[in-house]
Amino acid sequence: MASKPRTLYEKIWADHVVExxxxxxxxxxxxxxxxxxxxxxxxxxxxxxxxxRVRRPELTLAVPDHNLPTTARVDxxxxxxxxxxxxxxxxxxxxxxxxxxxxIRYIGxxxxxxxxxxxxxxxQGFTLPGTTLVCGDSHTSAHGALGALAFGIGTSEVEHxxxxxxxxxxxxxxxxxxxxxxxxxxxxxxxxILAIIGRIGAAGGTGHVIEYTGEVIRALSVEGRLTISNMxxxxxxxxxxxxxxxxxxxxxxxxxxxxxxxxxxxxVAYWRTLPTDAGAIYDKRVVLNGDEIAxxxxxxxxxxxxxxxxxxxxxxxxxxxxxxxxxxxKSLDYMGLTPGTRMxxxxxxxxxxxxxxxxxxxxxxxxxxxxxxxxVADRIRQxxxxxxxGLVKRQAEAEGLDRIFVxxxxxxxxxxCSMCLAxxxxxxxxxxxxxSTSNRNFVGRQGPGARTHLVSPAMxxxxxxxxxxxxxxxxxxxx
Amino acid sequence: xxxxxxxxxxxxxxxAKNIDTDIIIPAHWLKTVTRxxxxxxxxxxxxxxxxxxFDDPAYAGSPILIAxxxxxxxxxxxxxAWALGDMGVRAVIAPSYSDIFxxxxxxxxxxxVVLPQDAIDRLVEVAREGAAITVDLESxxxxxxxxxxxxxxxxxxxxxxxxEGLDEIGITLAKDTAISKYEAAVGSDRPWIAGGSRNEGVAxxxxxxx
Numbered sequence: 001m002a003s004k005p006r007t008l009y010e011k012i013w014a015d016h017v018v019e020x021x022x023x024x025x026x027x028x029x030x031x032x033x034x035x036x037x038x039x040x041x042x043x044x045x046x047x048x049x050x051x052x053r054v055r056r057p058e059l060t061l062a063v064p065d066h067n068l069p070t071t072a073r074v075d076x077x078x079x080x081x082x083x084x085x086x087x088x089x090x091x092x093x094x095x096x097x098x099x100x101x102x103x104i105r106y107i108g109x110x111x112x113x114x115x116x117x118x119x120x121x122x123x124q125g126f127t128l129p130g131t132t133l134v135c136g137d138s139h140t141s142a143h144g145a146l147g148a149l150a151f152g153i154g155t156s157e158v159e160h161x162x163x164x165x166x167x168x169x170x171x172x173x174x175x176x177x178x179x180x181x182x183x184x185x186x187x188x189x190x191x192x193i194l195a196i197i198g199r200i201g202a203a204g205g206t207g208h209v210i211e212y213t214g215e216v217i218r219a220l221s222v223e224g225r226l227t228i229s230n231m232x233x234x235x236x237x238x239x240x241x242x243x244x245x246x247x248x249x250x251x252x253x254x255x256x257x258x259x260x261x262x263x264x265x266x267x268v269a270y271w272r273t274l275p276t277d278a279g280a281i282y283d284k285r286v287v288l289n290g291d292e293i294a295x296x297x298x299x300x301x302x303x304x305x306x307x308x309x310x311x312x313x314x315x316x317x318x319x320x321x322x323x324x325x326x327x328x329x330k331s332l333d334y335m336g337l338t339p340g341t342r343m344x345x346x347x348x349x350x351x352x353x354x355x356x357x358x359x360x361x362x363x364x365x366x367x368x369x370x371x372x373x374x375x376v377a378d379r380i381r382q383x384x385x386x387x388x389x390g391l392v393k394r395q396a397e398a399e400g401l402d403r404i405f406v407x408x409x410x411x412x413x414x415x416x417c418s419m420c421l422a423x424x425x426x427x428x429x430x431x432x433x434x435x436s437t438s439n440r441n442f443v444g445r446q447g448p449g450a451r452t453h454l455v456s457p458a459m460x461x462x463x464x465x466x467x468x469x470x471x472x473x474x475x476x477x478x479x
Numbered sequence: 480x481x482x483x484x485x486x487x488x489x490x491x492x493x494x495a496k497n498i499d500t501d502i503i504i505p506a507h508w509l510k511t512v513t514r515x516x517x518x519x520x521x522x523x524x525x526x527x528x529x530x531x532x533f534d535d536p537a538y539a540g541s542p543i544l545i546a547x548x549x550x551x552x553x554x555x556x557x558x559x560a561w562a563l564g565d566m567g568v569r570a571v572i573a574p575s576y577s578d579i580f581x582x583x584x585x586x587x588x589x590x591x592v593v594l595p596q597d598a599i600d601r602l603v604e605v606a607r608e609g610a611a612i613t614v615d616l617e618s619x620x621x622x623x624x625x626x627x628x629x630x631x632x633x634x635x636x637x638x639x640x641x642x643e644g645l646d647e648i649g650i651t652l653a654k655d656t657a658i659s660k661y662e663a664a665v666g667s668d669r670p671w672i673a674g675g676s677r678n679e680g681v682a683x684x685x686x687x688x689x
Contacts, residue, residue, distance in 0.1 A: 018661045019654060025636040027654060029661055031672050039556065041512035052648070055658075058673070067510060087510035094512055131672065138555040138579060154557035154583035155514075156647075164651040166658060170634060172578075202497055203549040206575060236552065238578045259671035267671045302497050323496055323547065421554075423506045442501040442553060444524045 005277035007174050008243050009209045012149040012274070016132050018166055028169045031131035032148070033060040033161050034117045035104070037091040038067060038423070039136030043159035044098040055165045057103040061126050064092050064109050065116045067423040070386050070413035073110050080110055088424065102162070115389020115415040118142040118356035122226060123389055125255025129244035129271040134161060139356045139439065141232040145225035146252070147244035147274055149209070152233065173283040175208040175237065179216035181290035186473035188366065189224035190358060190437065190456035192216060192288075193231045194296040198306030200286055205237025208284060211276065212242050216290035222251040223362040230357045231439050234303035243275035295472055297343060298441045298454040300331035305441070307343060309459065309471045315339040334443055335451050336431065343469050346453075350434035351376075351383040351410075351464040352446070353457055355420035358437035359388030361395050363457040367437075368401040370461035370472060376409030377467030383410045384426060386418040410464070422447045435463035481588035482644030486570040486614040489541040491532045492606035494599065496547030500559040500580065503551065509558055517558055518565030533566075543612055545602050546573040551580025560587040570614040572621060574599055585637045588644065590614055592621060598629045616642055 006014070018027040035043075040062075047054070054060070067088040074080055083089040092109060099106040107113050113120065118139055121127040129147035134140060136158045143150035157167055177196055197204075210232050217225065225242045232240025249268055252258045259267045294308035305328075307314065316328035316339065332339065337346065353359070353367050364387065376383045385405045387393035393415060396402055402412045419426040420438035422445065428434045430449025437460050438445075441452040453469060462472040508520035522533050532538055544563065550573040551559060560583040563571070570590040581591040592614055594602070598621070605612060605623045613622045616638060621629045639645065651658075665672055 019657045021636065023635040023639075025634070027651065027657070029658070029665070038509050042514050042557075045512070050648070052652075056662075085510070091510060091512060128671070130669075136555060136557075138553065140555075152555035152579055154555055154560070154579060154586065156557060156583065156586040160648050160651065163648050164654075164658065165662075166651055166654075168636070168647055168651065170636075202552060203575060203577075206549065206578060233553075236549065236577065263671040267669070270669060327496060421501075421506045423509060440499075440501070440553060442499045444505055445501050448505070448524065 005280035007276045007280045007282060008147065008211055008241050008274055009149065009172070009174050012130055012132065013171055015130070025168050025170055027166050028132060029166055030134055030161050031059065032126060032128070032133040034121055034133070034135035034140070035060060035062045035158065036066055036117050036137065037064040037095040039155050040098065040158055041091060041094045042155045043162060044094070044102070046159045047162060052163045054102040054104065054162045058105070059165060060104045060162065061121070062095055062099045062104050062106045063114060063117050063120050064095055066417045066421070067091060068109055068416040069424050070416050070418045070426060073414055112390045112394065115392065116356045116359065116417055118226070118230065119359060119388030119392065122146060122222065123255070123391055125252055125258030128252070128258065128267070129248060130274050134167070138233045139230050141238065141240045142226050142230035142356055144229035144232065144239050144241040145222060146248050147241060147271065149239055149241065151238040172209045172238070173207055175205055175210045175284040175286070176282040177210050177212050178214040178285070178287045179212065179290050180214045180287065181216060182219070183216055183290050183293065186295055186458060186476065187293055188456045188458060189220055189227040191293055191296045192290065193228045194298070194306045194454060195288060195293045197231065197235045197303050198296065199288060200235050202234065202302050202304040203236040205232060205235040208237050210235070210237040210240040211282070212240060217242055218245065221362060222247060223360040226360065227357055231303070234439055244271045295456060295459050297459065297469060298452070299335065299337065299343065300328060301334055301441055301443050302327070302331070303439070303441060303454065305331060309343055309469065311343055313337045313339050313341045313343065344471060345468065347379060347433070347468045348435050348453070348463055349379065349381045349432040350428050351380060351460050352386070352419040352434055352436040352438060353460050354384065354386030354388070354418050355438035356388065356417070357439045358457050359386060359392065361392050363437065364392065364396045364401050365399070367457040367461040368404045370458050370476060371408045371410070371465065372404050374408060374465040376464045379467040380464055381432070383464045384413055384419060385410050386413045387415050389415050408465070419446055421445060422450070428452070435460045435469060480586065480640070480644045480646060483569060483588050483590060483641050484616050486542050486590060488543060488611055489538055489609060490543035490545050490602065490606035490612045491538050491541050492603040493532055493544055493546050494603045497549045497552055498546055499553035500551055500556050501553055503559040504556065504562040508562070509556060514561045516565060517562035518567070521562040521566050537609055540567050542567055542569040543614065544568050544571045545599060545606055546571060547599065548574040548596070550576050552577040555579045557583045557587070560584050560589055564589055572599065572602060572614070585640055586647070588641065590616065590641055592631050594621060594629050594631055601627060
């Protein structure tokens with residue numbers, strides 16, 4: 001008898017069950033663990049207080065990213081520069097100390113490979129298909145792009161993973177998000193995921209693991225897929241998977257921490273068994289047509305507040321749900337927007353190109369293509385480009401992208417999370433407006449009182465040169 | 480972890496939907512290396528608004544928070560649960576939670592009660608009147624002095640963790656034999672998981688290899 005068709009998620013889950021409790025909770029083995037400076041100190045303190053050791057130190061990789069300044073980290077003589085903020089400096093020191101004390105691999109603040117954990121993991125081949133991967137950061141969902149079951153965890157769970165290399169979990173429901181067709185000119189992975197979140201809502205994926213399928217997803221590079229999976233959490237899903245395929249294997253082959261030789265052959269053979277079987281059933285299913293997706297952006301303070309760039313600020317009364325009407329009124333007040341205003345008429349003061357959503361080489365290429373031969377508009381107070389890792393930065397510099405940005409009036413920074421969450425000195429001042437390639441437009445996310453519009457790298461670049469939210473298709477076509 | 484079976488007292492009649500963890504505790508408070516003292520940063524942006532429930536002396540120190548759907552969405556920061564705990568909140572009542580937040584809450588002895596929106600509306604009304612609300616994990620119910628009684632459900636393991644104040648790491652460490660057996664099996668079936676690549680330590684090999 002043929003076995004029951006299974007989804008990608010169900011296969012990965014089944015291969016990681018150490019033990020199932022009578023109440024249905026499972027002890028799940030964790031293959032890969034990323035840690036950073038902000039959500040790990042209390043976990044190490046907990047271990048130390050209980051006299052516990054790290055079970056498998058070689059399965060954890062540490063990289064500082066959240067509150068590192070993105071200004072120069074070494075002086076002209078190559079000496080490390082101090083971090084001005086004592087609290088940030090302390091977290092960095094503790095990460096260095098804890099990783100040394102517990103024997104965990106550490107990529108330091110001044111190492112060439114340093115970057116945002118979710119950029120570094122795939123780039124180093126640490127992230128692999130069919131693995132379970134966790135990190136004390138909700139955007140861990142990004143790694144699902146390579147077919148890893150990857151999700152964010154709290155600090156107590158970080159401690160649990162360090163001590164036991166497992167987590168106690170309940171199996172999630174499954175949700176297929178299929179994107180058919182092809183993407184039009186000027187439309188990128190970011191626009192696709194914004195359109196998806198606009199459709200399913202900020203809680204649409206709660207309790208579910210999403211699997212993204214369809215022609216549009218298959219045609220995306222790994223970089224584009226990472227952008228999609230990254231924002232699964234903005235749609236409420238803790239994890240967002242994409243089945244591994246030739247694109248994935250080509251991306252991973254030869255990376256420093258990827259399997260090699262005979263192991264590589266065995267791994268690929270296993271990875272080929274992972275895609276969802278024909279006839280497998282998802283608990284929920286959503287279908288979008290890629291041809292209908294326009295360059296998109298957010299107007300409010302929830303990632304579900306999405307409109308196409310050709311649209312206008314919505315009337316709160318246009319929402320059926322009275323509580324959504326009230327939320328929209330509050331959002332518009334915070335955002336300083338009047339219903340009916342064309343999105344393209346909204347002026348901006350800041351541009352941020354970076355974050356674990358959009359800081360990889362393709363993102364920088366897409367932005368640079370728009371910026372090349374143009375200038376940042378006079379009304380822009382700050383335009384930042386923050387590469388996702390030192391290796392992305394080096395690659396971009398080899399391609400001359402840094403010069404394009406700097407000549408246009410952008411600042412070219414060191415890798416880190418930066419203005420995505422305003423933990424380090426990169427902030428948007430109160431009441432000012434930012435076109436940002438990051439993932440959250442929450443109240444105060446980019447700094448107290450900051451107003452965020454989530455956009456793609458090409459759209460952020462277009463906004464930088466015009467000083468207002470702009471349809472990149474018109475800007476580029478008109479040149 | 481602190482064991483909790485019953486939470487009784489006044490409640491913050493908050494009721495707002497999609498409250499993200501950046502609202503519960505903004506990122507600049509995350510530069511701490513301890514779990515303590517985050518209550519003073521809780522709901523910082525909302526507290527700038529005049530008439531907010533968190534600064535209303537009528538609700539000060541309430542052990543219960545009543546919220547709208549998708550409470551605790553966004554960041555995985557456990558600091559959100561620590562901040563709520565530090566301000567004295569021992570139970571949250573909402574129609575739904577983000578998956579990560581509800582897990583973090585349980586690990587800090589905060590009861591995430593799920594009730595439908597009409598129950599939330601009623602409880603907000605009761606809380607505004609300053610009446611005490613009772614959350615009881617034995618009977619799995621929320622009650623008010625006016626004979627309201629709302630029954631809720633919870634994953635049995637989570638309920639047990641809360642009631643017994645279980646140390647999950649301790650429970651799992653006791654499974655050492657099962658974990659070792661699993662590791663041995665994976666070692667032969669999927670040897671690449673154990674790490675140790677023979678690739679050279681170079682990630683960039685020309686265009687696009689970042």
